[in-house]
Amino acid sequence: xxxxxxxxxxxxxxxxxxxxxxxxxxxxxxxxxxxxxxxxxxxxxxxxxxxxxxxxxxxxxxxxxxxxxxxxxxxxxxxxxxxxxxxxxxxxxxxxxxxxxxxxxxxxxxxxxxxxxxxxxxxxxxxxxxxxxxxxxxxxxxxxxxxxxxxxxxxxxxxxxxxxxxxxxxxxxxxxxxxxxxxxxxxxxxxxxxxxxxxxxxxxxxxxxxxxxxxxxxxxxxxxxxxxxxxxxxxxxxxxxxxxxxxxxxxxxxxxxxxxxxxxxxxxxxxxxxxxxxxxxxxxxxxxxxxxxxxxxxxxxxxxxxxxxxxxxxxxxxxxxxxxxxxxxxxxxxxxxxxxxxxxxxxxxxxxxxxxxxxxxxxxxxxxxxxxxxxxxxxxxxxxxxxxxxxxxxxxxxxxxxxxxxxxxxxxxxxxxxxxxxxxxxxxxxxxxxxxxxxxxxxxxxxxxxxxx
Amino acid sequence: xxxxxxxxxxxxxxxxxxxxxxxxxxxxxxxxxxxxxxxxxxxxxxxxxxxxxxxxxxxxxxxxxxxxxxxxxxxxxxxxxxxxxxxxxxxxxxxxxxxxxxxxxxxxxx
Numbered sequence: 001x002x003x004x005x006x007x008x009x010x011x012x013x014x015x016x017x018x019x020x021x022x023x024x025x026x027x028x029x030x031x032x033x034x035x036x037x038x039x040x041x042x043x044x045x046x047x048x049x050x051x052x053x054x055x056x057x058x059x060x061x062x063x064x065x066x067x068x069x070x071x072x073x074x075x076x077x078x079x080x081x082x083x084x085x086x087x088x089x090x091x092x093x094x095x096x097x098x099x100x101x102x103x104x105x106x107x108x109x110x111x112x113x114x115x116x117x118x119x120x121x122x123x124x125x126x127x128x129x130x131x132x133x134x135x136x137x138x139x140x141x142x143x144x145x146x147x148x149x150x151x152x153x154x155x156x157x158x159x160x161x162x163x164x165x166x167x168x169x170x171x172x173x174x175x176x177x178x179x180x181x182x183x184x185x186x187x188x189x190x191x192x193x194x195x196x197x198x199x200x201x202x203x204x205x206x207x208x209x210x211x212x213x214x215x216x217x218x219x220x221x222x223x224x225x226x227x228x229x230x231x232x233x234x235x236x237x238x239x240x241x242x243x244x245x246x247x248x249x250x251x252x253x254x255x256x257x258x259x260x261x262x263x264x265x266x267x268x269x270x271x272x273x274x275x276x277x278x279x280x281x282x283x284x285x286x287x288x289x290x291x292x293x294x295x296x297x298x299x300x301x302x303x304x305x306x307x308x309x310x311x312x313x314x315x316x317x318x319x320x321x322x323x324x325x326x327x328x329x330x331x332x333x334x335x336x337x338x339x340x341x342x343x344x345x346x347x348x349x350x351x352x353x354x355x356x357x358x359x360x361x362x363x364x365x366x367x368x369x370x371x372x373x374x375x376x377x378x379x380x381x382x383x384x385x386x387x388x389x390x391x392x393x394x395x396x397x398x399x400x401x402x403x404x405x406x407x408x409x410x411x412x413x414x415x416x417x418x419x420x421x422x423x424x425x426x427x428x429x430x431x432x433x434x435x436x437x438x439x440x441x442x443x444x445x446x447x448x449x450x451x452x453x
Numbered sequence: 454x455x456x457x458x459x460x461x462x463x464x465x466x467x468x469x470x471x472x473x474x475x476x477x478x479x480x481x482x483x484x485x486x487x488x489x490x491x492x493x494x495x496x497x498x499x500x501x502x503x504x505x506x507x508x509x510x511x512x513x514x515x516x517x518x519x520x521x522x523x524x525x526x527x528x529x530x531x532x533x534x535x536x537x538x539x540x541x542x543x544x545x546x547x548x549x550x551x552x553x554x555x556x557x558x559x560x561x562x563x
Contacts, residue, residue: 004540015536024540062471062559171559228471228530228559229537240472240561255560259527 008033015233019223019266027233034230038070038218039078045195047216048163050081055161057152058086058115060103063167065238066227067219071165072111084111085161089151090119091144092127096244103239110237118155120147124406126413128245134413137245143413144245146405150397153213161213168217171224171262174269175254177276182254190280193273195220223269225262462486463497463550467506472561473529476513483510487548499533500524500544502554519556528560 004014004024012026018033025033042048056071058064068086075082088104090097101117108115121127124147132140156164176192191197198212219227231238261268391397392404399405467483474481491501503525507516518526524544525531531538532555533546548554 003536013536014540015532017537017539027535061561224528224559225530228557232470232532232555232557233535240470240558242472242475242561256527259560263527 016226016229019225019262020270022266030226031230031233034222034226035070035073035077038222039074041195041221042074042080042218045216047165047196047218048080048082051083052081052163053083053085053159053161055085055087055116055152055156055159055164056113057164057166058088058104058107059167060088060100060107060239061167062228062231062236062238062240063169063219063224065103065107065167065236066231067165067167068107068111068113069234069236070230071218072113084113085159086111086113086115087152087155087159087161087164088115088117089148089155090117090121091148092120092129093244094129096241100239100241103237106237116155116159118151118158120151123147123151123154124410126410131413132245140245143409146409150395150404150406152215153397156213163214163216165216165218167219169219169222169224169227170269170273171255171258173217173220173276174272175258177272177279178254178257180276181279186279186283189276190283193276193280221270221273223266461489463489463548465548465551466553467502467510468553468555469557470555471530471558473519473556473558476511476515476519477506478512485510496547498544498548499531499538499541499546499554502548503544525556526560528558530557530559531555532557 006012006014006026006029007023008025008029012028014024015027016025016030017023018025018030048054054071056064056068058068068084071082071084074080075084086104086108088101090101104115104117107113119127128140128144131143135143152164152166156162173193177189180186180188180192196214196216198214230236258269258272261272390399390402392399392407393402394407395404397404397406401408403411464484464486467485468481469477469483470481477483487497487502487505489497491497503520507520511519519529520526531543533541534553535555538546
């Protein structure tokens with residue numbers, strides 16, 4: 001193929017094919033356009049105001065590294081007047097977070113931004129390594145996700161920062177939209193599609209911290225592909241890894257679906273994001289009436305995000321697994337129904353099958369009466385009514401319950417070991433040959449969990 | 454790996470990043486000497502290179518993390534001499550001596 005010239009400067013050789021509009025751009029023009037579009041997102045949504053102190057949730061991964069780089073560039077170029085700092089959460093996973101935190105430390109020097117690293121150990125008294133040692137590898141992502149959600153807000157409150165930005169990109173948001181759609185959870189759409197959310201936080205001696213911590217996603221309309229290309233062409237220093245406790249998470253079905261759609265029709269990703277926003281506006285009681293941008297009606301942040309990884313996208317591993325389980329159960333139900341029809345000529349069989357049918361039909365479309373799995377609780381579909389948010393009686397964090405999810409999980413952790421291990425390992429133990437006594441339950445579980453890799 | 458073995462081989466550089474290097478012995482950069490023609494005698498293209506990498510370079514058993522349904526897994530970007538392979542004809546691009554082919558995963562987290 002003869003090289004194509006850049007669609008903008010018409011001089012340089014095009015190196016980038018934009019997924020958004022198929023335009024072919026050279027490296028300098030792409031970098032410039034990418035930055036300008038983020039600037040556009042920031043200004044049209046009025047994400048920042050002059051003099052604001054912003055904490056960038058930094059994991060050392062591509063998204064947060066690009067976010068830090070672009071925000072620094074734009075802050076200087078357009079004189080936003082922002083004070084930018086990096087805030088990293090150390091889950092306490094040896095061999096995983098260690099390396100990415102080294103990357104964040106280098107980023108802090110490269111971008112001349114102060115860095116604060118806050119550990120789960122410090123915040124909750126538990127590292128993820130310790131959590132896994134106790135609950136096993138299954139379901140530990142729930143703990144990690146719930147803890148991380150609060151950790152950024154708590155960290156921001158400590159630093160006296162009222163606004164945290166995260167690196168969620170268009171692919172992440174599209175994935176979340178699909179997940180909520182597949183779950184039939186439209187109310188959640190408004191909270192997850194909004195570019196700005198808020199989290200009341202009361203964790204600090206500072207009375208000011210009782211005010212809202214704002215969250216925003218400046219990369220919400222940026223393709224993951226372009227984020228990676230931007231990082232590549234600007235030679236940004238980022239770290240890619242998979243969490244050692246959920247190495248398969250990135251194979252999540254919703255993510256795969258998004259990537260397949262992108263290959264067929266690249267604009268699909270932004271179209272799903274837009275559709276999500278439009279649907280959110282239609283949901284009764286939605287906070288999204290103004291598109292999530294008017295300051296009087298900022299949707300509350302998700303109270304609890306299950307799952308693992310630095311972005312929402314990484315949640316799909318366990319999430320989709322439970323959904324697939326549900327779908328296959330539904331399939332079984334309809335198969336059972338079909339079977340009855342075919343055999344219904346024989347009355348006796350019909351009578352026999354009828355019992356089975358009545359067993360099968362009442363299976364609720366939502367998971368009730370299913371075995372309670374470690375991560376199950378985090379994904380219980382929300383009621384159609386708007387959540388009423390209060391504060392956790394223990395820690396003061398945003399919660400629709402008396403006690404927030406993190407405190408409930410912590411309470412479980414802080415209780416006796418075997419109880420937790422037995423609950424979470426329940427499913428495996430059925431198929432397992434009788435196992436050694438309870439003394440080493442967690443080790444036994446770890447062994448079981450290694451199987452499907 | 455080595456210098457071209459004979460006139461039938463061409464030397465290229467293949468790089469993996471964004472987490473893909475984990476599937477390739479944790480080596481980001483691979484200097485390869487590969488046959489200039491595929492098994493049918495046709496000039497070597499990227500599609501064949503991908504198969505070649507799977508069979509000869511990749512030691513990790515999880516081939517589906519790199520190739521899915523006969524092509525590079527969706528979510529993995531391919532850059533041929535820095536250019537998006539979609540601008541170069543994707544699998545049909547005929548590899549030239551000295552080419553740099555980069556595979557970047559967008560699928561991994563931070």
